[in-house]
Amino acid sequence: MALVLNEEQIMLKDSAAGFLAEKAAVPQLRALRDSGSETTFDAAVWREMVEMGWASIAIPEAFGGLGYGYTGLGLVLEQVGRHLSNSPLESAVLVSATLINELGSEAQKQQWLPAIAAGETQFSLALQEGAHHNPQQLATTARREGEGYVLNGSKVLVLDAPSAQQFLVVAMLEGSEGPSVFAVPADAAGLTVESRAMVDSRAAGALMLDNVSVGADALVGEAGAAGPALERTLDIANIGLAAELLGLSVEAFERTVAYLQERKQFGRIIGSFQGLQHRAAELFAELELARSIVLKALQAIDEGADNLPLLASAAKAKLCEVAQRASNEAVQMHGGIGMTDECEIGFFIKRARVAQHTFGDYNYHLDRFAQLGGF
Amino acid sequence: MSELEQFRAETRAWLEANCPQSMRTPARGFEDIYNGGRKPEIDHPDQKVWCDRMAERGWTVPTWPKEYGGGGLNKEEAKVLAQEMARISARRPLDSFGISMLGPALLQFGSEEQKKEHLPPIARGEIRWCQGYSEPNAGSDLASLATRAEDQGDHYLINGQKVWTSYADKADWIFCLVRTDSSGSKHEGISFVLFDMDQPGVTVKPIKLISGSSPFCETFFDDAKALKKNLIGEEGKGWTIAKYLLTHEREMISGFGTMSRESLGQRAAKIVGADASGRLANGVLRQNIAQYQLDAMVFGYTMARIGDEAKAGQGLGPASSIFKYYGTELNKRRNELNLAVQGEVALGWDGDVYDGGQLSRDWLRSKGNSIEGGTTEVQLNIIAKRVLGLPDA
Numbered sequence: 001m002a003l004v005l006n007e008e009q010i011m012l013k014d015s016a017a018g019f020l021a022e023k024a025a026v027p028q029l030r031a032l033r034d035s036g037s038e039t040t041f042d043a044a045v046w047r048e049m050v051e052m053g054w055a056s057i058a059i060p061e062a063f064g065g066l067g068y069g070y071t072g073l074g075l076v077l078e079q080v081g082r083h084l085s086n087s088p089l090e091s092a093v094l095v096s097a098t099l100i101n102e103l104g105s106e107a108q109k110q111q112w113l114p115a116i117a118a119g120e121t122q123f124s125l126a127l128q129e130g131a132h133h134n135p136q137q138l139a140t141t142a143r144r145e146g147e148g149y150v151l152n153g154s155k156v157l158v159l160d161a162p163s164a165q166q167f168l169v170v171a172m173l174e175g176s177e178g179p180s181v182f183a184v185p186a187d188a189a190g191l192t193v194e195s196r197a198m199v200d201s202r203a204a205g206a207l208m209l210d211n212v213s214v215g216a217d218a219l220v221g222e223a224g225a226a227g228p229a230l231e232r233t234l235d236i237a238n239i240g241l242a243a244e245l246l247g248l249s250v251e252a253f254e255r256t257v258a259y260l261q262e263r264k265q266f267g268r269i270i271g272s273f274q275g276l277q278h279r280a281a282e283l284f285a286e287l288e289l290a291r292s293i294v295l296k297a298l299q300a301i302d303e304g305a306d307n308l309p310l311l312a313s314a315a316k317a318k319l320c321e322v323a324q325r326a327s328n329e330a331v332q333m334h335g336g337i338g339m340t341d342e343c344e345i346g347f348f349i350k351r352a353r354v355a356q357h358t359f360g361d362y363n364y365h366l367d368r369f370a371q372l373g374g375f
Numbered sequence: 376m377s378e379l380e381q382f383r384a385e386t387r388a389w390l391e392a393n394c395p396q397s398m399r400t401p402a403r404g405f406e407d408i409y410n411g412g413r414k415p416e417i418d419h420p421d422q423k424v425w426c427d428r429m430a431e432r433g434w435t436v437p438t439w440p441k442e443y444g445g446g447g448l449n450k451e452e453a454k455v456l457a458q459e460m461a462r463i464s465a466r467r468p469l470d471s472f473g474i475s476m477l478g479p480a481l482l483q484f485g486s487e488e489q490k491k492e493h494l495p496p497i498a499r500g501e502i503r504w505c506q507g508y509s510e511p512n513a514g515s516d517l518a519s520l521a522t523r524a525e526d527q528g529d530h531y532l533i534n535g536q537k538v539w540t541s542y543a544d545k546a547d548w549i550f551c552l553v554r555t556d557s558s559g560s561k562h563e564g565i566s567f568v569l570f571d572m573d574q575p576g577v578t579v580k581p582i583k584l585i586s587g588s589s590p591f592c593e594t595f596f597d598d599a600k601a602l603k604k605n606l607i608g609e610e611g612k613g614w615t616i617a618k619y620l621l622t623h624e625r626e627m628i629s630g631f632g633t634m635s636r637e638s639l640g641q642r643a644a645k646i647v648g649a650d651a652s653g654r655l656a657n658g659v660l661r662q663n664i665a666q667y668q669l670d671a672m673v674f675g676y677t678m679a680r681i682g683d684e685a686k687a688g689q690g691l692g693p694a695s696s697i698f699k700y701y702g703t704e705l706n707k708r709r710n711e712l713n714l715a716v717q718g719e720v721a722l723g724w725d726g727d728v729y730d731g732g733q734l735s736r737d738w739l740r741s742k743g744n745s746i747e748g749g750t751t752e753v754q755l756n757i758i759a760k761r762v763l764g765l766p767d768a
Contacts, residue, residue: 004686004689257763269766271765272765272766272768280765281700284763292676296676371652371654373641374644374653375638375644
């Protein structure tokens with residue numbers, strides 16, 4: 001497929017940009033943060049996003065979605081990155097709907113996907129357990145009891161946990177080699193959801209599962225068989241996060257270049273100094289590279305490309321590297337003002353690090369890229 | 376059968392009948408490609424046969440118009456020809472600066488008479504060209520060039536010196552930037568002229584590089600003569616043509632970064648060793664190679680994206696300005712890593728055991744990629760000013 005956007009995609013991108021700039025940009029994020037609310041997104045704005053069809057973009061038409069594919073969702077996520085717009089679009093749609101679609105039985109898809117597309121039920125994936133993303137090492141367990149299952153363990157970095165109604169908990173079922181996924185309602189007995197405020201002013205949560213009983217229908221797909229679907233979901237999630245990081249990095253860069261064009265020191269516009277010009281030019285080149293791998297990886301999802309794992313790790317690793325550099329340079333080139341809370345640039349570096357870390361950081365994905373590349 | 380399929384069938388049959396067997400092996404390097412000229416270097420007699428047969432059909436320059444010795448093919452047909460040549464591993468019959476650089480410039484800026492005079496001999500491989508651009512004091516700052524051209528009525532008298540003139544010792548004619556006026560700004564008063572190298576006022580001296588012998592030369596003009604009818608474009612407006620050709624050259628050099636076919640990481644795992652899970656045993660080297668391979672892959676997609684955007688009519692965006700800078704820096708990284716991976720073998724300079732020092736010579740030669748055709752620093756200046764709109768110092 002040609003590495004270009006078609007007209008429909010450009011329209012979607014432009015309409016997302018316009019909406020988010022007005023309704024869910026940095027001033028709104030700041031206001032939500034300062035309100036001290038546990039829910040760190042605006043539910044009314046999220047409702048509007050759902051009405052515009054954003055929650056259904058990548059869900060197949062058979063299950064109440066638009067079947068428009070991940071390239072479209074990625075374009076919206078890039079705009080989300082530009083404006084640091086918080087909503088359950090990633091936790092519920094990009095990650096949870098994808099996992100249900102990849103793993104769930106026909107009946108489960110019929111039950112849950114239309115509810116996600118309509119914004120009625122908010123799911124979130126509960127995967128990470130330690131300080132780092134490490135899906136190969138799971139300590140959370142499940143055992144069969146009666147018709148159902150009993151879960152024990154703990155999870156961290158469960159995105160939007162305080163507002164989620166259902167958790168997709170990844171656990172090792174006794175007697176299985178591979179992981180299993182269970183849908184656990186937020187109000188299940190024995191489940192404690194601890195809200196944790198993160199540096200990016202978004203809410204994540206820690207889950208404690210203490211003998212949580214669920215029914216037989218809570219098992220998503222087949223027992224012990226979630227591995228491949230989980231891997232594909234994580235690849236898609238990382239490509240979506242890379243799209244967000246692209247928007248974030250480009251926005252931070254453009255704001256920085258604008259600052260270089262107006263700030264004066266030593267009687268000169270500081271953007272005239274070659275020491276800053278070359279750093280900005282190098283960063284521009286990196287951002288152009290970043291844009292290419294994000295588009296390539298998004299298209300690979302929709303095409304069902306065989307090398308999706310390699311492209312996903314390439315996209316996430318590259319965008320982690322570029323976002324780190326862009327956000328660090330943004331603060332440095334803004335100078336003292338860049339260190340103040342009043343300046344919006346600080347919000348970008350904070351969100352960048354959380355998005356980088358989520359589902360595997362630069363080190364994780366560069367290592368995986370090398371391994372998939374045969375060395 | 377569609378017209379294009381008809382064309383494919385005919386092309387395939389013609390190539391089968393006319394491409395000599397000896398020309399059906401991929402070229403191992405630039406030296407395997409025939410360059411033509413009045414004093415051609417012929418490694419194999421079939422080179423000339425192959426070139427003549429292709430030139431007769433205009434297929435040495437398939438997309439040039441027929442009246443100038445080209446094949447008059449459209450893009451789809453040219454693609455079919457390239458595919459059919461690749462199918463039998465046929466070498467390009469002819470390559471020269473005339474084809475890659477002067478030809479496109481003449482097609483764009485030359486008069487009808489100039490095109491008729493100069494393009495057909497390029498297409499037939501009869502005249503080999505070199506490019507007279509850089510001077511000892513006009514490298515990165517090319518527009519400050521000082522080679523003078525004095526108006527003598529029907530011709531110019533040329534005095535001065537060029538440097539880094541690739542293959543000047545083998546070329547028949549030169550396309551040259553000269554100063555016809557030094558009263559205005561440095562970008563004005565530059566003219567683009569063509570003249571014969573085979574005259575008493577032209578002296579050529581090859582340059583030896585840190586990598587050994589090279590195609591580069593110093594070229595001296597002492598009352599060399601250029602006929603006025605060979606002035607391309609208007610007098611004093613040669614900078615426009617120079618810029619057009621520099622863009623062309625930068626795209627060619629940036630292609631160097633993507634020439635590697637083999638994964639460096641896999642080769643390193645064999646040479647340096649791997650652990651039980653197949654990971655390259657030296658973690659530091661592994662990380663360096665992974666970073667390089669990631670960037671090389673993403674750069675490849677970037678070139679593809681810019682090409683696709685141009686085809687979709689979205690124009691050659693600002694991203695094209697990063698090609699020269701990024702491609703050459705990548706090639707330097709690849710060569711440094713190659714040295715690190717191959718170890719002792721890559722440090723040889725001569726003899727069969729070191730393949731004539733190919734690895735070390737390639738490594739050294741790559742250092743010039745980010746200097747020739749506009750240094751990395753000049754490219755970054757261009758991006759900062761023209762793309763990002765940052766002010767002059």
